[in-house]
Amino acid sequence: MTAPQESSAAGAAALTIAASVRSGERSALEVVKEHLEVIGQRETEVHAFNLVTTEHALAAATAVDQLVAQGEDPGPLAGVPVAIKDNLCTRGVATTCSSKILEGWVPPYDATVVTRLAAAGAIMVGKTNMDEFAMGSSTENSAFGPTRNPHDLGRVPGGSSGGSAAAVAAGFAPISLGSDTGGSIRQPAALCGVVGVKPTYGTVSRLGLVAFGSSLDQVGPFANSVAEAALVCEVIGGHDPADSTSIPQAFPAVSEHLSDGVAGMRIGLITEMMGEGIAPDVALRIRAAAEALAAAGAEVEEVSVPAVTYGLSAYYLVAPAEASSNLSRYDGVRYGLRVDAPTTGEMMELTRTAGFGDEVKRRIMLGTYALSAGYYDAFYGTALKVRTLIRRDFDQAYERFDALLSPTSPTTAFAFGDKTADPMSMYLNDVCTIATNLAGHPAMSVPYGLGDDGMPVGAQVLAPALGEVAMFRVAAVLEGSLA
Amino acid sequence: MTELTSPDRTDGARITTEEVAKVAKLARLRLTEEELTRFTSQLADVLEHAADLDLLDLEGVEPMARPIPLANVFREDIPGPILNRDEVLAVAPAAEDGFFRVPPVLGESE
Amino acid sequence: MSIDLDVWEIVIGLEVHTELATRTKLFCAAPNEFGGEPNTNIDPLTLGLPGSLPVLNEQAVELAIRVGLALNCTIDRSVFSRKNYFYPDQPTNYQISQFDLPINGEGWLELPSGKVIGIERAHLEEDTGKSTHVGGGGRIHDATYSLVDYNRAGVPLLEIVGRPDLRSGDEARAYVSELRAILVAVGASDGKMEEGSLRVDCNVSVRRHGDAELGTRCEIKNINSLRSLGRAVDYEAERQIDMILAGERIEQQTRHWNEDEGRTLKLRSKEQADDYRYFPEPDLVDLSPSQEWIDRVRADLPILPAARRHRLCEQSGAEIAQAALIVERGLDDLCLAALSFGADPSRTITHAEHNLSDPKAVELDPEMFAKLTNMDAQGTLSSTQTKTVLAELVQLGGDPAAIADTHGFKAMDSGELDAVVDQLIAENPEQWQRFCEGDPKISGFFVGKVMKATQGQADGKVVTGLLTERIPTTAKE
Numbered sequence A: 001m002t003a004p005q006e007s008s009a010a011g012a013a014a015l016t017i018a019a020s021v022r023s024g025e026r027s028a029l030e031v032v033k034e035h036l037e038v039i040g041q042r043e044t045e046v047h048a049f050n051l052v053t054t055e056h057a058l059a060a061a062t063a064v065d066q067l068v069a070q071g072e073d074p075g076p077l078a079g080v081p082v083a084i085k086d087n088l089c090t091r092g093v094a095t096t097c098s099s100k101i102l103e104g105w106v107p108p109y110d111a112t113v114v115t116r117l118a119a120a121g122a123i124m125v126g127k128t129n130m131d132e133f134a135m136g137s138s139t140e141n142s143a144f145g146p147t148r149n150p151h152d153l154g155r156v157p158g159g160s161s162g163g164s165a166a167a168v169a170a171g172f173a174p175i176s177l178g179s180d181t182g183g184s185i186r187q188p189a190a191l192c193g194v195v196g197v198k199p200t201y202g203t204v205s206r207l208g209l210v211a212f213g214s215s216l217d218q219v220g221p222f223a224n225s226v227a228e229a230a231l232v233c234e235v236i237g238g239h240d241p242a243d244s245t246s247i248p249q250a251f252p253a254v255s256e257h258l259s260d261g262v263a264g265m266r267i268g269l270i271t272e273m274m275g276e277g278i279a280p281d282v283a284l285r286i287r288a289a290a291e292a293l294a295a296a297g298a299e300v301e302e303v304s305v306p307a308v309t310y311g312l313s314a315y316y317l318v319a320p321a322e323a324s325s326n327l328s329r330y331d332g333v334r335y336g337l338r339v340d341a342p343t344t345g346e347m348m349e350l351t352r353t354a355g356f357g358d359e360v361k362r363r364i365m366l367g368t369y370a371l372s373a374g375y376y377d378a379f380y381g382t383a384l385k386v387r388t389l390i391r392r393d394f395d396q397a398y399e400r401f402d403a404l405l406s407p408t409s410p411t412t413a414f415a416f417g418d419k420t421a422d423p424m425s426m427y428l429n430d431v432c433t434i435a436t437n438l439a440g441h442p443a444m445s446v447p448y449g450l451g452d453d454g455m456p457v458g459a460q461v462l463a464p465a466l467g468e469v470a471m472f473r474v475a476a477v478l479e480g481s482l483a
Numbered sequence B: 001m002t003e004l005t006s007p008d009r010t011d012g013a014r015i016t017t018e019e020v021a022k023v024a025k026l027a028r029l030r031l032t033e034e035e036l037t038r039f040t041s042q043l044a045d046v047l048e049h050a051a052d053l054d055l056l057d058l059e060g061v062e063p064m065a066r067p068i069p070l071a072n073v074f075r076e077d078i079p080g081p082i083l084n085r086d087e088v089l090a091v092a093p094a095a096e097d098g099f100f101r102v103p104p105v106l107g108e109s110e
Numbered sequence C: 001m002s003i004d005l006d007v008w009e010i011v012i013g014l015e016v017h018t019e020l021a022t023r024t025k026l027f028c029a030a031p032n033e034f035g036g037e038p039n040t041n042i043d044p045l046t047l048g049l050p051g052s053l054p055v056l057n058e059q060a061v062e063l064a065i066r067v068g069l070a071l072n073c074t075i076d077r078s079v080f081s082r083k084n085y086f087y088p089d090q091p092t093n094y095q096i097s098q099f100d101l102p103i104n105g106e107g108w109l110e111l112p113s114g115k116v117i118g119i120e121r122a123h124l125e126e127d128t129g130k131s132t133h134v135g136g137g138g139r140i141h142d143a144t145y146s147l148v149d150y151n152r153a154g155v156p157l158l159e160i161v162g163r164p165d166l167r168s169g170d171e172a173r174a175y176v177s178e179l180r181a182i183l184v185a186v187g188a189s190d191g192k193m194e195e196g197s198l199r200v201d202c203n204v205s206v207r208r209h210g211d212a213e214l215g216t217r218c219e220i221k222n223i224n225s226l227r228s229l230g231r232a233v234d235y236e237a238e239r240q241i242d243m244i245l246a247g248e249r250i251e252q253q254t255r256h257w258n259e260d261e262g263r264t265l266k267l268r269s270k271e272q273a274d275d276y277r278y279f280p281e282p283d284l285v286d287l288s289p290s291q292e293w294i295d296r297v298r299a300d301l302p303i304l305p306a307a308r309r310h311r312l313c314e315q316s317g318a319e320i321a322q323a324a325l326i327v328e329r330g331l332d333d334l335c336l337a338a339l340s341f342g343a344d345p346s347r348t349i350t351h352a353e354h355n356l357s358d359p360k361a362v363e364l365d366p367e368m369f370a371k372l373t374n375m376d377a378q379g380t381l382s383s384t385q386t387k388t389v390l391a392e393l394v395q396l397g398g399d400p401a402a403i404a405d406t407h408g409f410k411a412m413d414s415g416e417l418d419a420v421v422d423q424l425i426a427e428n429p430e431q432w433q434r435f436c437e438g439d440p441k442i443s444g445f446f447v448g449k450v451m452k453a454t455q456g457q458a459d460g461k462v463v464t465g466l467l468t469e470r471i472p473t474t475a476k477e
């Protein structure tokens, strides 16, 4: 096992970097160069990135330093290196979704979250590896090879935002962005021992996020601390008129409540996520987390949220259905890969056959089936009703509790190849995270010690829609209880 | 109660190779014989797992297609920036005279 | 063969797609403009670029509501859905449309004949791009390759689905022409069929009178003018009747109207249903126009063609067909204004119907037009002179009396005209004989001669009257 790299700036928190760059104590260029150096040392073995954007980073850092020199404030994330998941559009920088089908495509625009990070002074150092089109839980489905867990190179970093989690865990950047459709931020955060947040659906713009399951997708941060994650949420979140599903209000003011504690809060430990299918060492850590919250003055009780057990089934109908439609645009006509053929129909078929990996094909077919004539009601229609049940059960729980607690992942990081032969076993890895996406609620993963194998365990804190303040308060107490 | 087994089936199988072949065609994917067999069994596994939904009483439950109940989100009818055609076509798989070029199209548009 | 309409009933239902006259597209800020260089009205959403998202154009919704109200539809809570199918014209390979919940529900439209045609729905959706098939003489099946232009992709469309209440090609044409008038009146569309602003898909079936069930229908696409619509319906009905008479079964098909060959050709069989895998568009939210909005749109609606026709008939005594033509030309306001200046109602309508096809006619000064109708009615001017003055009035304006003076027009006194008529009868005994024997064609001969002799100052009807008076009683028996 290799510990995350400790080095001068790379080990420092984003908040410290920003403060020192804003005050002129350190230059952004220096900070960026130090991080590029760390990347140079370990990227070959970790493979967190599809692309390291060295030139872009150096230019952006210089621009930040110029602002400081002119006496202007470059923003709350001044000079902070950030790694961007490769399904977020970056103007002039290739965006691949780790798929061959987007070969050669360079977005002519930035995702809103990318624009907002840059406006806050953050500096993109690279585009991170992921499961192709965010479909997977191990980053083994990347067309460009897997990312390795920085804590143990023989194990997966989780997925689909495995590159973004590994980048933070390896010290390549203090913060990164991922996307979470069924747990794709929280699960890799847990497996890599970092903080990962899936905000309330609609609080962070999806403009420029390459769609997987549009009614489930949400962008969120990875960081080494709850406070850094909170700040990034506030920077990237808030209303975006370019996303029709964006809630017209600012992101909840989480940073100012981080030290409020949990005294008097009611926190429920989800019964259905503590029993069968959850590794005993993981369950043990989560019970310890519950005890720590109780010790900090919260009322902690077990609570049953029965419908969450149906989350997996509903999710693997809803997400593929939306994906089958979202991914139909990759057809070789306008951009990306084309495999030539005598007719357009054949060209589209050969292009898609060559351009997509197996997991993407499986989900496209599953989703096409779930939506097709005669099966819609039985599959997709049923899944949408189950979604209502899940939300109803959560709502009932939130009448009694301010936040809920569970493991993020049923196990710690597993070895490469462990689950690739059997897609269903891989899907079962999402069992704790999926219901949140179906409900549109926020949830985050906070590192909570190590499993029997010495690998990180993540505690998942869940909250009702727009309940981010409560969620972050709980997360901050958990974080503090380990120190 | 909803029966998740495909409606016109009597043998209880949740998806057949014929259905997978049909779905692949609809989705513009070409499968080898090996893939057809493998994908059929993998998709059947997932649909088998989804059999737990059969047990739910969904009578009168409204479907939830979107998580946030927003309505009436509009844009003003004001022209905005457009893309530079030459830059777009320069990275297109094939272009000619300002158009995207594709092989002959068989069948017809909607 | 022609259709025996005593035996057969033709049942027609039309789906009309109209492009809404917005400045930008339905879900993005790229311009909504016809023509132009290919692929210039494009932005990330138009090209279906990864990460692009739709945001609904408020003006498109407003125009849809206008049309809905004008068609007496219910305005409902609606939801956008995706219709999935692969085609290079469609940048995302799905069309955002409205499926189970359209913005405009049940409504109706009244034809000039007074017949009411049901409207099933009128929903919002996006247009596709356009393909040009190169090589093989532009025919899709022989093309060597195709070129795609996305300028039209994403342009807002309103698809107006009519009930199968139409019974002839003429009625179908009347329906489209009425619908077009309404769309133009409410400012929803420029109504230009030749530019594709209005596109008609036509469902035709036939059955024997008295049959309760509808026959199997065929959908005809590519109808680009009102004339083709009538021809296509007639051709298709005849084709289906021929098949039935030959004992063949009608197959549900989509057919293509070939204007050059004047026939419909099979595009594809519809018997195996298309699988569009509709589902709610997750990138958009519900559309639920407030009552306040609907009321405001309703209050702003102009008076619609059917109401204008009725108003004109009531105030002028015009026949409904005359009123339809006058309203179509936009001359009803002129006529009504002229009537308010005391115009002769019957002459007003006659001139509007026959002598005011020039588009400039709408600018006529109603007071001067009124004055002219009275000079005409009172016989101050002959009808030929009236026409001359009216034409000048349309082109140059002015006072009709002054115009008549400059031309030296004055009505002939009847003594003068009697003399001319008598002289002509004397000079043309053979023709006079034929007139007396009742040959109708010969009356024109005399009228023409009189006109020539009087330099057009005589009134044709008066001349005919004078001639008839002179027929000997014996010849009349």
Ligand SMILES: [Mg+2]
Pocket (backbone or CB within 6 Å): C015, C159
């Ligand atoms: Mg249609």
Ligand SMILES: [Zn+2]
Pocket (backbone or CB within 6 Å): C017, C125, C159
């Ligand atoms: Zn349509």
